[in-house]
Amino acid sequence: MSRYWSPVVASLKPYVPGEQPRAPGLVKLNTNENPFPPSPRAIEAIRQAADAALRLYPDPSAEPLRAALAEELGVQPAQVFVGNGSDEVLAITFQALLRHDAPLLFPDVTYSFYPSFCALYGVPFEEVPVDAGWHLRVDDYHPSRRSGGAVIFANPNAPTGLLLPLGEVERLLGQDADRVVVVDEAYIDFGGESAVSLVDRYPNLLVVQTLSKSRSLAGLRVGFAVGDVGLIEALERVKNSFNSYPLDRLSIAGAVAAVEDRAYFERTRAAVIEGRVALTDALEGLGFEVVPSAANFVFARHPDHDSGEVAAALRRRNVLVRHFRAPRVERFLRITVGTEAQHLALLEALREVLAP
Ligand code: PMP
Numbered sequence: 307m308s309r310y311w312s313p314v315v316a317s318l319k320p321y322v323p324g325e326q327p328r329a330p331g332l333v334k335l336n337t338n339e340n341p342f343p344p345s346p347r348a349i350e351a352i353r354q355a356a357d358a359a360l361r362l363y364p365d366p367s368a369e370p371l372r373a374a375l376a377e378e379l380g381v382q383p384a385q386v387f388v389g390n391g392s393d394e395v396l397a398i399t400f401q402a403l404l405r406h407d408a409p410l411l412f413p414d415v416t417y418s419f420y421p422s423f424c425a426l427y428g429v430p431f432e433e434v435p436v437d438a439g440w441h442l443r444v445d446d447y448h449p450s451r452r453s454g455g456a457v458i459f460a461n462p463n464a465p466t467g468l469l470l471p472l473g474e475v476e477r478l479l480g481q482d483a484d485r486v487v488v489v490d491e492a493y494i495d496f497g498g499e500s501a502v503s504l505v506d507r508y509p510n511l512l513v514v515q516t517l518s519k520s521r522s523l524a525g526l527r528v529g530f531a532v533g534d535v536g537l538i539e540a541l542e543r544v545k546n547s548f549n550s551y552p553l554d555r556l557s558i559a560g561a562v563a564a565v566e567d568r569a570y571f572e573r574t575r576a577a578v579i580e581g582r583v584a585l586t587d588a589l590e591g592l593g594f595e596v597v598p599s600a601a602n603f604v605f606a607r608h609p610d611h612d613s614g615e616v617a618a619a620l621r622r623r624n625v626l627v628r629h630f631r632a633p634r635v636e637r638f639l640r641i642t643v644g645t646e647a648q649h650l651a652l653l654e655a656l657r658e659v660l661a662p
Pocket of ligand 1: 394
């Protein structure tokens, strides 16, 4: 607290990211990073870009990346917006598209950054409860039941990993053509059908994705949005009133190469999906209940153990998982899918922790 703060600062509720430990040798399954390295082509492109041209500003709209993403996704470059991680793309979206008199609607169990953005940008919001099985019920968002200025949700959801089928996403979009619907697809490549296929038919749809998860590039900070040119123009207007160059030259070069290396992407995402199946089976073998996940993490609880205590005991054994002290989810652990070796270490530690 300081008397020099702008008035809004005291009322902010900053998001708390998972721990990024400095200590080597930890089994890090707490922030949903990809256990595999980025495409070697991406690393090489970043090396190549580290030259005298860094003297110059990058392309303000990262046009080469917009073009590569548009080609990959089958849309026009003018339908793509890129930013410094999808968190930045979301922040710009909150300001550009989600602030209205009527509240923004989102599920009560979802990405916990959304309320932080609302506090920062003065967006009124209303949380809509997911059902007992953690599912979003599309009917609860119908204008006849709730008047909302816009809707945002993560699909697959976080921290549950549950997927809302594309047909249900489309039903939500059709409920009210005057209302923007943002689908945060940070984890879609691990098991869902993207709503990008709907953007040409629904001018109220914005799909947000990231290279942090399925492209193993959390450290590069690249995210993007796809939607109608009218929505993208709103994001560009806010971006150009805030930071002309959110992506640097290295990020643009690395991201283009990663997007173009489709074979590597397919191989590593298949390995993560296989790992998720193996991790789910192993956890169920230890007595955990595991929510069916379409993401690169699982949401699990042991009926006989307190999740906060299990997380702390794992931490003492150098294994990091995520535990949220928040209503509804505090009985669960969120565990990122890792390599086979990381799973073995996790399971060995869990056997010790759960032993009577
Ligand atoms: N959306 C969801 C649902 C997430 O879990 C995350 C990762 N914390 C993000 C967006 C942001 O990811 P990034 O900024 O790395 O693109």
